[in-house]
Amino acid sequence: IAGITQAPTSQILAAGRRMTLRCTQDMRHNAMYWYRQDLGLGLRLIHYSNTAGTTGKGEVPDGYSVSRANTDDFPLTLASAVPSQTSVYFCASSDLPGGSGGELFFGEGSRLTVL
């Protein structure tokens, strides 16, 4: 079944550790996104990529980095995790950039707890 896959689904991490959340889509979508979702704050864009080889910063990029070496993969890295990065992380993709009307397809989410 075509779609978007995230891993891990859940992780507990010690503060200061490095962590990479993986995201892969097989729909050949151009645009990909990483969001975090926190109670009372909604979905907030961390980083995005409109096409392979390009990335951009969202609303809350500090402490996170991304790469887009190819169309399918868009990993999110926390270089040195802090407790405020405890959240549910959603990867999403769209054929058109979301800001241009493209429907977003979301992964199932990665629940990250930083202690």
Next chain:
Amino acid sequence: GQNIDQPTEMTATEGAIVQINCTYQTSGFNGLFWYQQHAGEAPTFLSYNVLDGLEEKGRFSSFLSRSKGYSYLLLKELQMKDSASYLCASNAGNNRKLIWGLGTSLAVNP
């Protein structure tokens, strides 16, 4: 900045009709999305409105008024499975990124 406003919570009865409102800032507006998110799951796309008027998709309809900066999602013949959070998102601004509301948590009671 760009703001999206929608009610935090709503309650309705199975079989009834409910309307979830969303207001947004009109500057640079290009279109409006509605997504459904069940607890513990990912958001899923419901609708996208660019032009004024009502678009119907089965039990769900979405309305847009560009001049008023207003949209609503109408859910008919409510079912228990419609209990979820409904997210409004506008497509606005020079960078064309989505601006998300905080979601409306709908509880459907028997």
